[in-house]
Amino acid sequence: EVKYEAISPADFFYRNRDIAGFDNPMRAIYTAIRELVENSLDACEDGGILPEIMVIVEEVDENTFKITVMDNGIGIPRDNIQSCFGQILYGSKYTHRQARGRFGLGGKMAFLYGQITTHKPLHVVSAPIGDEWVYDVTLRMDIQNNRPELLEWTRRKGKKGWHGLVVEFYIEGDWIRAKRYILEYIKQTALITPYAAITFVDPEGVLYFFPRSVEKMPSPPTEVLPHPRGVDVEQFRRIISETKTRDMVSFLRTHFHRVGKKTAEKFLDEVGISRDKDPRELKPDEIITLVRKMKTYKEFLPPDAKCLSPLGEELLEAGIRKELNPDFVKVVQRPPSSYGGHPFIVEVGMAYGGGVPRSEEIALYRFANKIPLLFDEYKDVSAKVIRSIKWSRYRIKPGMPIAVFVHLVSTNIPFKTAGKEFIADRPEIEVEIRRGILECARALMRYIQRKERAARERQR
Amino acid sequence: EVKYEAISPADFFYRNRDIAGFDNPMRAIYTAIRELVENSLDACEDGGILPEIMVIVEEVDENTFKITVMDNGIGIPRDNIQSCFGQILYGSKYTHRQARGRFGLGGKMAFLYGQITTHKPLHVVSAPIGDEWVYDVTLRMDIQNNRPELLEWTRRKGKKGWHGLVVEFYIEGDWIRAKRYILEYIKQTALITPYAAITFVDPEGVLYFFPRSVEKMPSPPTEVLPHPRGVDVEQFRRIISETKTRDMVSFLRTHFHRVGKKTAEKFLDEVGISRDKDPRELKPDEIITLVRKMKTYKEFLPPDAKCLSPLGEELLEAGIRKELNPDFVKVVQRPPSSYGGHPFIVEVGMAYGGGVPRSEEIALYRFANKIPLLFDEYKDVSAKVIRSIKWSRYRIKPGMPIAVFVHLVSTNIPFKTAGKEFIADRPEIEVEIRRGILECARALMRYIQRKERAARERQR
Ligand SMILES: Nc1ncnc2c1ncn2[C@@H]1O[C@H](COP(=O)(O)OP(=O)(O)OP(=O)(O)O)[C@@H](O)[C@H]1O
Numbered sequence: 001e002v003k004y005e006a007i008s009p010a011d012f013f014y015r016n017r018d019i020a021g022f023d024n025p026m027r028a029i030y031t032a033i034r035e036l037v038e039n040s041l042d043a044c045e046d047g048g049i050l051p052e053i054m055v056i057v058e059e060v061d062e063n064t065f066k067i068t069v070m071d072n073g074i075g076i077p078r079d080n081i082q083s084c085f086g087q088i089l090y091g092s093k094y095t096h097r098q099a100r101g102r103f104g105l106g107g108k109m110a111f112l113y114g115q116i117t118t119h120k121p122l123h124v125v126s127a128p129i130g131d132e133w134v135y136d137v138t139l140r141m142d143i144q145n146n147r148p149e150l151l152e153w154t155r156r157k158g159k160k161g162w163h164g165l166v167v168e169f170y171i172e173g174d175w176i177r178a179k180r181y182i183l184e185y186i187k188q189t190a191l192i193t194p195y196a197a198i199t200f201v202d203p204e205g206v207l208y209f210f211p212r213s214v215e216k217m218p219s220p221p222t223e224v225l226p227h228p229r230g231v232d233v234e235q236f237r238r239i240i241s242e243t244k245t246r247d248m249v250s251f252l253r254t255h256f257h258r259v260g261k262k263t264a265e266k267f268l269d270e271v272g273i274s275r276d277k278d279p280r281e282l283k284p285d286e287i288i289t290l291v292r293k294m295k296t297y298k299e300f301l302p303p304d305a306k307c308l309s310p311l312g313e314e315l316l317e318a319g320i321r322k323e324l325n326p327d328f329v330k331v332v333q334r335p336p337s338s339y340g341g342h343p344f345i346v347e348v349g350m351a352y353g354g355g356v357p358r359s360e361e362i363a364l365y366r367f368a369n370k371i372p373l374l375f376d377e378y379k380d381v382s383a384k385v386i387r388s389i390k391w392s393r394y395r396i397k398p399g400m401p402i403a404v405f406v407h408l409v410s411t412n413i414p415f416k417t418a419g420k421e422f423i424a425d426r427p428e429i430e431v432e433i434r435r436g437i438l439e440c441a442r443a444l445m446r447y448i449q450r451k452e453r454a455a456r457e458r459q460r
Numbered sequence: 461e462v463k464y465e466a467i468s469p470a471d472f473f474y475r476n477r478d479i480a481g482f483d484n485p486m487r488a489i490y491t492a493i494r495e496l497v498e499n500s501l502d503a504c505e506d507g508g509i510l511p512e513i514m515v516i517v518e519e520v521d522e523n524t525f526k527i528t529v530m531d532n533g534i535g536i537p538r539d540n541i542q543s544c545f546g547q548i549l550y551g552s553k554y555t556h557r558q559a560r561g562r563f564g565l566g567g568k569m570a571f572l573y574g575q576i577t578t579h580k581p582l583h584v585v586s587a588p589i590g591d592e593w594v595y596d597v598t599l600r601m602d603i604q605n606n607r608p609e610l611l612e613w614t615r616r617k618g619k620k621g622w623h624g625l626v627v628e629f630y631i632e633g634d635w636i637r638a639k640r641y642i643l644e645y646i647k648q649t650a651l652i653t654p655y656a657a658i659t660f661v662d663p664e665g666v667l668y669f670f671p672r673s674v675e676k677m678p679s680p681p682t683e684v685l686p687h688p689r690g691v692d693v694e695q696f697r698r699i700i701s702e703t704k705t706r707d708m709v710s711f712l713r714t715h716f717h718r719v720g721k722k723t724a725e726k727f728l729d730e731v732g733i734s735r736d737k738d739p740r741e742l743k744p745d746e747i748i749t750l751v752r753k754m755k756t757y758k759e760f761l762p763p764d765a766k767c768l769s770p771l772g773e774e775l776l777e778a779g780i781r782k783e784l785n786p787d788f789v790k791v792v793q794r795p796p797s798s799y800g801g802h803p804f805i806v807e808v809g810m811a812y813g814g815g816v817p818r819s820e821e822i823a824l825y826r827f828a829n830k831i832p833l834l835f836d837e838y839k840d841v842s843a844k845v846i847r848s849i850k851w852s853r854y855r856i857k858p859g860m861p862i863a864v865f866v867h868l869v870s871t872n873i874p875f876k877t878a879g880k881e882f883i884a885d886r887p888e889i890e891v892e893i894r895r896g897i898l899e900c901a902r903a904l905m906r907y908i909q910r911k912e913r914a915a916r917e918r919q920r
Pocket residue numbers: 035039040043071073074075076084085090091092093100101102103104105106107108109164165
């Protein structure tokens with residue numbers, strides 16, 4: 001009379017779609033577009049391709065829209081297309097590498113929401129790079145079993161050199177409320193991804209074109225081994241179960257980031273584990289001892305942030321100038337740091353005067369792995385830092401025309417929600433954001449002082 | 461070279477445990493205890509049993525604790541024990557019925573976090589009601605495959621009449637920071653569940669006893685059919701695939717809440733669907749038309765909140781008096797309402813003076829389905845309502861000793877996070893919370909005015 005049952009992850013996120021950012025018709029349409037644009041940008045960067053992305057939103061019925069997103073990325077190989085769109089918790093972003101995607105959820109949630117509001121299937125055309133064929137797939141999601149339900153599948157010869165992906169689906173949403181957020185999202189995406197060309201056509205037929213402002217792709221992020229400091233027991237056991245090494249020194253050198261022979265030997269001696277021990281023979285309390293000591297051992301080299309792909313001071317400044325046309329801009333790229341074994345870099349920009357609007361509060365623009373974050377600002381670590389700063393100490397008062405830009409890149413962004421709305425406050429990240437903002441605040445203060453002095457000079 | 465893979469839901473919540481409330485060592489130990497106490501309370505209420513719950517936290521190592529939770533609930537049947545604790549997205553709360561649990565996640569996340577920090581297994585003793593045997597199970601979670609890994613399984617004859625559950629596991633956490641929140645959580649649980657007896661033993665060996673203050677169980681919540689207003693295409697299709705009815709009138713009457721013969725016929729005529737049509741023969745656009753019309757059709761009866769189990773004005777007032785010893789208490793149970801087809805009831809209490817501490821902001825106590833919510837107050841719908849009220853209109857000024865209690869019960873609480881920290885702002889819920897608070901504010905205003913008048917009388 002008490003019924004015990006299991007549900008699929010698709011069923012879980014269907015019933016609890018608030019958790020994935022689909023809590024009302026306005027956020028649903030915003031989140032759907034956001035997830036698809038991020039998939040396209042990731043797909044282009046994965047192939048080192050200058051992104052060309054087109055987003056078309058057409059009204060087909062009252063509150064019902066057809067959304068089309070096209071890109072020139074690497075596409076999806078023939079055998080992965082259905083799972084990429086029909087199976088929740090499936091994707092290519094489960095790696096230790098900087099990317100916008102990470103959950104294996106976003107694109108599929110967009111279609112799931114579309115399917116449950118319009119009953120229409122998803123149409124995908126995939127031209128995987130290096131494949132002469134183009135695949136045309138129509139599918140639904142079988143939510144209870146978390147698997148794709150194929151409706152149509154054809155292939156044709158591809159046009160010479162075309163590669164990329166087209167997705168088309170229908171969704172019920174509040175376009176009128178969502179419109180300004182979607183446009184703001186695309187504008188900010190153009191700022192933080194100046195090498196991308198984005199075209200957007202809205203339901204009224206208006207075309208917005210955001211051309212690229214640089215012609216060069218940044219160096220791509222690379223995959224890294226886990227850093228010893230961030231490892232927990234589960235990760236450790238998985239590495240043991242897959243390792244080909246047969247002694248502890250090779251084990252540490254092979255599987256952990258920047259652990260060399262000397263460091264491994266010194267560490268093992270200090271922990272009291274034999275250098276020649278076969279890792280598969282470690283007992284549970286030895287594993288626990290290793291993991292705990294790895295968290296606190298001082299001699300490990302810090303994570304190398306060469307694997308990351310930040311925007312860079314030059315491009316961030318150019319983007320801010322283009323966006324706001326301010327009188328003064330200061331940008332700072334903080335030195336690389338890490339939290340829990342994950343490398344990260346914080347980039348901060350501050351703009352003053354010119355086209356920056358005056359307001360009671362400092363305008364805050366937040367980005368994480370080149371994703372603009374538009375909602376839930378109050379709880380974000382950047383907003384907390386701004387609230388905690390004594391701005392008067394830098395002669396910065398309420399009502400001044402100031403905007404702050406914070407961009408965090410990492411192999412692992414600590415999002416607090418599956419809808420990627422805001423970032424948790426990890427102390428190491430908070431420290432770097434604070435230092436970046438204060439560095440900009442000091443530069444702004446000197447600029448204001450110089451201007452005031454120059455004004456006084458002219459008055460004499 | 462691009463690697464496509466699927467991960468299990470256990471793996472997803474392991475990698476993204478911030479999303480489930482396990483983002484730092486303090487919140488982890490708090491959330492773990494919270495989830496287990498709520499499981500025990502649900503298990504007692506499921507059997508109409510006056511809850512007796514004991515929570516023991518012992519320090520076994522620096523920052524490592526053994527947690528034991530015991531209850532006298534209905535226990536878990538022999539064949540469901542392992543899945544209840546070793547398989548994420550498995551449970552008995554996937555029904556249209558008011559309960560603290562809903563995700564099939566909470567208890568398991570507590571053990572998962574314990575396992576990855578301490579490598580120790582979970583020990584469960586289950587005495588399912590009506591079973592002469594008691595089952596003793598030790599298991600680990602196989603996170604990658606989302607299934608239990610059984611280590612030991614024995615059974616013995618149960619002591620006469622004992623039923624319930626004992627869970628023991630180890631966890632690394634920041635007890636010192638978590639302590640006050642855990643004690644506050646248990647105190648507030650005692651307030652909102654006055655029929656429960658809770659004992660808590662902390663690592664210092666101090667025993668806190670919260671005896672029950674009423675001897676009578678409230679009438680239990682009951683399961684309801686989905687209300688037509690809340691149904692989406694996916695739910696509709698599932699009902700069709702399982703229905704035994706063969707005409708649309710029976711289909712509507714059998715599967716939807718409070719739809720009678722007359723209402724069903726009238727609705728079908730209005731939508732233009734034949735009364736005799738076999739529901740399994742509905743075409744996709746007929747389904748879409750039905751679902752859309754069901755959302756807006758005015759003649760459906762509103763959801764019946766008899767299925768809900770609120771605390772009641774009398775018990776809420778008694779709990780507030782016991783907790784704060786105020787001079788004035790006003791409690792209000794709002795009439796039942798619904799959002800998206802889910803019935804809900806809002807109960808509000810306001811306390812003033814006496815033991816209520818003075819503070820700049822009104823102290824807010826939040827509860828949902830008898831769960832105290834201690835974190836993320838700012839974003840909660842109740843906090844938003846309080847911020848939006850013109851308190852001066854009710855002669856209520858900052859610094860007065862005022863506390864507000866808001867309790868929401870529903871078959872479906874719209875939590876914004878898997879950690880159940882705060883409630884989304886659905887307009888219908890917001891309206892009822894506002895009305896409840898204003899009703900209390902008016903009563904408080906009259907009380908204050910009477911006191912001031914009496915004070916002036918005495919002065920003459
Ligand atoms: N436009 C695209 N081009 C190429 N591959 C794509 C595209 N869109 C999706 N994919 C593939 O489908 C996978 C699943 O996408 P989905 O958005 O569901 O999850 P994700 O991007 O991995 O993670 P997240 O949930 O964080 O977005 C991606 O990992 C990627 O491999």
